[in-house]
Amino acid sequence: MNISEFVKLSIGRWRSQRSGHNLAFSHFEEVRSTIDIIALPTDDPAVIDICKLYNIDPSNATNPFRMNWEGESDWDEAEKVEGTCILVPIPDPENPSRGKLLRDRGYAETMSAAGEYHFADDGTFILLTEYDRAAAEERIWFTTPNLRFRVALIKTSDGKGVVTASFSSEIRALSS
């Protein structure tokens, strides 16, 4: 698996069921959402802006995409869970199974971020992102082309403690 294959498999509309575990308090959260993953051209002005933000030559970007999500949480049924962001993969020229993933701020994110990704030998995409006071680890894998799973951990900034863990089952919506 490489990032180009991975993004191509991800393009489309997904129905997501997400469970969040707050590990300190043993709380559960349940979220149902719709996720749209849309391919962008590499010369999209927003893609070029994100590359500039990180001082990366836009010609190194491959398969950039936009992700939109909209859903509902059982924690606050009145409030919609929604957001959008643009993600720009920058593969490592020396190792196609690794690279950086740049993300713009979007309107739902608190900050832009550049994560480091790699693929495990079973094809799992693993993304590590460090923030000022936290770190995130995401694992995404396809069981079939129409079913993928995602585990996301939010860690303390030293990477040792895990604050929350979440699990998403994402099924491709065959009709939109």
Add this chain to the structure above:
Amino acid sequence: MNISEFVKLSIGRWRSQRSGHNLAFSHFEEVRSTIDIIALPTDDPAVIDICKLYNIDPSNATNPFRMNWEGESDWDEAEKVEGTCILVPIPDPENPSRGKLLRDRGYAETMSAAGEYHFADDGTFILLTEYDRAAAEERIWFTTPNLRFRVALIKTSDGKGVVTASFSSEIRALSS
């Protein structure tokens, strides 16, 4: 990672938060349980019986263990979720990162089963078990020695459709 290291890390009492996703109906289940994983001697009569059941020389068994669990599901709060079983790893003599995992019937399982396990390059334990009319795929990995995660999929017997997916966060209980 090999099975001996993996079982040794697993021994102890764990507080588990499990979320089940029914993929066809988009239902969530929440289970809180306590899991005890207890090392057994390789000459335990129950371990020898399980090996005989599968026509395997008991001298090939390594690090057998008993697993007990007791908890509560939000689907049926009146009923305790509980069970016990004995698991017997049989490493592949030619490849220490692979092998079989034998399981007795226990009183909560519908049948005994022999699964095939291997370790991914990131240390994830992956277990595939085929039943008459279904197949199970489990992935277990440690983020720290005191925190592990488990993703379990129940598939149709052809291995193509996924019926349910579950995610467990398991924290070592530092006092029992």
